[in-house]
Amino acid sequence: MQFSDLDLNKTYTYADYLKWTFDERLELIKGYIFEMSPAPAEIHERISQRINRALLIFFYNKPCEVYTAPFDVRLVRKTVSDRKITTVLQPDICVICDLAKIDEKGCLGAPDIVVEILSPGNNKKELQNKYEVYEEAGVKEYWVFEPQGKIFFKYVLDEDERFQPTKVLTLGDEVTSPILPGFALSLDEVFADRIGGTNN
Numbered sequence: 001m002q003f004s005d006l007d008l009n010k011t012y013t014y015a016d017y018l019k020w021t022f023d024e025r026l027e028l029i030k031g032y033i034f035e036m037s038p039a040p041a042e043i044h045e046r047i048s049q050r051i052n053r054a055l056l057i058f059f060y061n062k063p064c065e066v067y068t069a070p071f072d073v074r075l076v077r078k079t080v081s082d083r084k085i086t087t088v089l090q091p092d093i094c095v096i097c098d099l100a101k102i103d104e105k106g107c108l109g110a111p112d113i114v115v116e117i118l119s120p121g122n123n124k125k126e127l128q129n130k131y132e133v134y135e136e137a138g139v140k141e142y143w144v145f146e147p148q149g150k151i152f153f154k155y156v157l158d159e160d161e162r163f164q165p166t167k168v169l170t171l172g173d174e175v176t177s178p179i180l181p182g183f184a185l186s187l188d189e190v191f192a193d194r195i196g197g198t199n200n
Contacts, residue, residue, distance in 0.1 A: 008033055014074055014085035025070065029129050031086035037119060043147050044117050048092050050190050051115060051145070055095060058183050064097040064112070072106030073114075075137040080108060087133050092117045110137040112179060117145045131155065135163045140179055150191040 003024045011031030025036040055066045073094060075087040093115035096102060101109040114134055116126045134142050138161060144153040151170045155163035175185040
């Protein structure tokens with residue numbers, strides 16, 4: 001089967017997803033196919049590496065794992081059957097502290113923290129469609145980095161299992177989290193230009 005053979009108006013499951021062997025990277029959101037960008041831009045990768053490095057250093061010798069895309073996160077509701085799972089995402093970065101959720105296929109269930117870095121053209125998917133499924137699945141914190149404006153949004157799950165936005169942060173601010181005591185991520189460092197170059 002080729003990607004062009006898929007009916008993008010049809011819904012699919014994780015069992016279907018496992019059968020696909022074409023080169024295009026896809027995500028499933030409530031059964032619908034969303035094609036991912038062929039390759040992230042350099043600024044996207046640079047920012048991802050800086051965030052990932054800070055998290056890896058923080059979690060050294062701590063019982064949590066940090067994964068970067070491509071890494072399948074299967075968001076489940078009432079069943080863990082491959083034939084019933086309809087949302088499979090590849091977050092830019094995810095933090096998983098319940099290690100029982102990790103298996104040979106990726107993560108089965110909601111990560112504690114999901115990090116997405118916006119790229120031109122994918123803002124609606126990240127901020128609307130993924131927001132909804134991350135909230136429904138019980139992701140504790142959803143972090144969104146916007147490179148062009150050098151701003152950071154964070155949504156925190158409240159006691160009613162609804163996302164609540166926190167203050168928008170930008171250069172000069174630090175990202176902290178109540179579920180990561182002692183962690184601080186400088187946005188100046190995250191959004192800094194390349195050494196000897198610029199973001200342009």
